[in-house]
Amino acid sequence: MIPNRAAVSAAVTVAEAHGVRVREPVVLNDSFNLRIHLRPAPVVARVPTVTALGRARPADALAREVAVASFLHAAGAPVVPPSDLLPAGPHVHHGVTVSFWAHVDHDPGHAVTPDAAGRALAGLHAALRGFPGGLPRLGPVLDEPVRLLSALAGSGVVEPDVLALLRDSHAELTARLRDVDGLQAVHGDAHPGNLLATPGGLLWNDFEETMAGPPGWDVACLLRTTRLDGRAAVRAYGADPDDPGLAVYVAARGLQGTLWVLARAAHSPQWLPAARQALQAWLNDPTGMTRALR
Known part of the structure; x- marks a missing residue:
């Protein structure tokens, strides 16, 4: 499984190659995937970690995710969209697959009814x-x-x-x-x-x-x-x-x-x-x- 350090490094490298300046990458979630806020940019990188174990080609799952979310966003559906600051991907850098999403302000403690x-x-x-x-x-x-x-x-x-x-x-x-x-x-x-x-x-x-x-x-x-x-x-x-x-x-x-x-x-x-x-x-x-x- 991809070490977190390698995952963060790959996400930062790909983002900066597309002109997104990253000063402080912060891991938001580390469970089945790694999600990284590429501060100060309003961009969240997603890197498959545990989920890669169940998928022969993890990039295919991320490509489908980007396609569906892009379609829904364009249709006005309430979804977190892919980032518009760089190509959402998926990108593969040194064996690490990563996609990029808009960072949205939200309340993690909110109880959905x-x-x-x-x-x-x-x-x-x-x-x-x-x-x-x-x-x-x-x-x-x-x-x-x-x-x-x-x-x-x-x-x-x-x-x-x-x-x-x-x-x-x-x-x-x-x-x-x-x-x-x-x-x-x-x-x-x-x-x-x-x-x-x-x-x-x-x-x-x-x-x-x-x-x-x-x-x-x-x-x-x-x-x-x-x-x-x-x-x-x-x-x-x-x-x-x-x-x-x-x-x-x-x-x-x-x-x-x-x-x-x-x-x-x-x-x-x-x-x-x-x-x-x-x-x-x-x-x-x-x-x-x-x-x-x-």
């Missing part, structure tokens, strides 16, 4: 129906977990028998999801943490898991969140949180999230407690419905 989250997702889906580009069919749901399962083998984070259970669950869910219809461009990771509260209102952020998928996938992401009352948010979206058709998406979302936190722990041991908790929750209820019923 269920009603606001549900209405925001409904509006996003309406805007995304017009996206003209090609997107992978459920790629982050069907394909990326295969790479994560391979990365976890021999990591010591997951026992072989538990890894086999995770593999079997993914195979079963893949069989159920391959023939779903009603696909359109969807966010892919539509939880309230990807809504930024700005002075001008809520802005959607983080489209790197955007894909061609059923809108029910994003609804399941919202239903499973622990940041707010997911059931109320789904009703505000205009859907029934008890719709049996959501069950397969809820289960697949639960598995997907579990694999990502396990992969993060495999490379950053400080995340092991969170990973063990997530794995135990999945083992207790692979359907994911216990969390969705809270």
